[in-house]
């Protein structure tokens with residue numbers, strides 16, 4: 001700095017900083033465009049996600065409700081004795097029920113003509129249900145008992161818009177006149193929608209009984225499969241990764257293994273399915289359609305994913321931590337297990353969850369080991385049976401339903417997808433909580 | 443270079459702690475250390491100086507066999523610790539490293555509490571019989587690391603939350619906690635500010651009373667300030683080795699002179 005510069009005003013700058021030059025403008029414009037692309041990409045993604053969720057929920061929600069008729073019914077001892085002395089006992093009970101129902105309607109000043117056949121089309125064999133109830137609980141005789149009777153799937157469809165008056169053709173399942181009765185019952189608030197626990201807890205039903213179909217057994221099947229996958233692929237995958245990453249010498253052989261693992265991650269799942277069929281069922285004679293076999297097959301599929309992500313997270317641990325541990329005289333194994341592995345744990349967990357989520361949604365390999373289209377009768381009773389008894393899995397169950405002709409099964413398929421997503425979400429939340437736990441240890 | 447104050451401490455002859463004899467190190471085909479002979483004395487600070495890439499770190503890492511972790515690294519020659527060859531087949535490098543501790547260029551505390559950082563070594567070597575014992579070792583080590591007063595109230599907070607200088611002193615405390623005989627330091631101050639550097643240098647001078655310290659540094663002033671013996675490396679050769687005062691005031695080799703006067707670097 002010379003004195004002169006302090007006396008004279010500084011010479012005018014050739015270019016003002018306040019004015020962006022052409023190059024800067026171009027750069028800024030490029031950045032703006034790039035940000036716009038990013039925004040558009042995210043908005044598009046969000047849009048499709050929203051559409052997906054809205055359509056899943058709209059199509060799937062009806063699966064969670066069912067149409068029921070709520071009637072308070074009182075049976076006197078005399079009525080019971082009379083009915084029991086008849087030849088067609090359940091018919092007598094039916095008639096008592098019809099009388100009660102007509103009474104209810106008349107209380108509200110409505111009179112609708114209907115016969116026993118109509119009631120059977122609406123509610124199935126009511127007489128049998130009632131008789132069975134009073135046989136089981138004789139104490140209920142003489143008391144008002146609230147009955148909740150499930151309406152047939154056609155009536156359910158009428159409520160959910162699958163069946164309407166214009167397209168309905170009289171059949172032995174439902175007639176146009178029945179709909180008048182349904183409307184009247186609705187006006188009297190006797191028939192209504194109720195939450196369907198059967199769907200959540202039940203097992204699949206036959207093709208002709210969509211009302212009784214539930215996804216519960218498939219949820220149990222999937223759960224047991226995920227247990228097998230977790231118990232097998234996490235320890236094996238992590239151990240393999242630690243060996244490859246920390247201990248194995250770098251040579252042709254380990255290179256070959258590495259390439260193969262990467263390739264395995266990209267093998268179509270149906271290949272694993274046929275492998276599972278050949279090895280586990282035909283060669284090892286493990287039970288068919290069992291979650292144990294499904295879990296084994298899915299473990300094969302999940303292993304490469306877990307190995308790849310575990311190796312990546314081990315690699316991401318700074319080498320200085322290993323040096324630090326070795327520097328104070330820790331053995332290699334101590335360095336890995338005391339320092340490297342805890343730091344890699346969040347990444348390993350993320351990889352495991354991604355692997356499990358993939359496995360959870362996998363249908364193709366289950367096709368080959370017979371877990372599709374199988375109707376689990378009742379739940380596997382007991383822990384061991386859960387692994388070895390034939391069962392289905394959620395995606396397989398959804399696939400089965402979607403393939404059936406009856407439109408109400410289609411609705412069940414969507415409902416099943418909601419449950420599947422909820423299962424997935426639960427898994428992810430558990431993973432996030434666990435990861436937080438690990439990360440809090442710095 | 444007239445600001446260079448060479449320590450005037452009379453260098454009394456100490457017994458030899460470690461000795462390297464005809465050591466060669468190869469990284470694959472690269473010949474990184476060429477036929478080096480050096481004697482490291484007990485209760486002395488020995489400085490390795492030399493231009494970047496001349497093999498100082500490589501040679502230092504031979505002294506506790508940290509080079510074993512590098513697949514392509516090959517060491518020939520003998521390195522003796524108190525007369526025993528540390529590259530002997532029967533020597534377990536893990537056991538050796540507990541005796542020859544190391545402090546690294548970048549402070550690398552474990553992502554654990556300050557207490558656990560220091561306690562880790564004693565724990566895995568079973569140096570403490572009980573919790574009180576361990577507490578005592580931790581306190582003694584942190585005091586030796588000249589960081590006790592700064593951290594004594596927050597032993598359970600993470601070591602990674604300390605400042606760079608504090609982290610490095612924590613790492614020194616961690617290294618001395620296993621009661622090593624030799625302490626190797628690879629440019630321990632290169633990531634530190636001048637004040638933290640001064641603290642660490644002061645600490646090194648104190649450590650000399652109990653340990654044999656080997657420090658790699660690219661700062662000649664630092665070598666002059668803290669060391670009694672200096673070794674000058676150049677392109678993998680040990681060019682000159684002698685009392686620090688002599689190396690800095692009266693170097694024998696022209697390369698040493700060029701380096702300390704700033705012509706190679």
Ligand SMILES: Nc1ncnc2c1ncn2[C@@H]1O[C@H](COP(=O)(O)OP(=O)(O)O)[C@@H](O)[C@H]1O
Nearest residue numbers: 469472474493494495496497498499500501512
């Ligand atoms: N892990 C390694 N693999 C291959 N070459 C290495 C490795 N570490 C160091 N080298 C080489 O060895 C030589 C000495 O390096 P280094 O000991 O780190 O030097 P300095 O610490 O003196 O700067 C350099 O030429 C360097 O490229």
Ligand SMILES: [Mg+2]
Nearest residue numbers: 498499500628
């Ligand atoms: Mg170095």
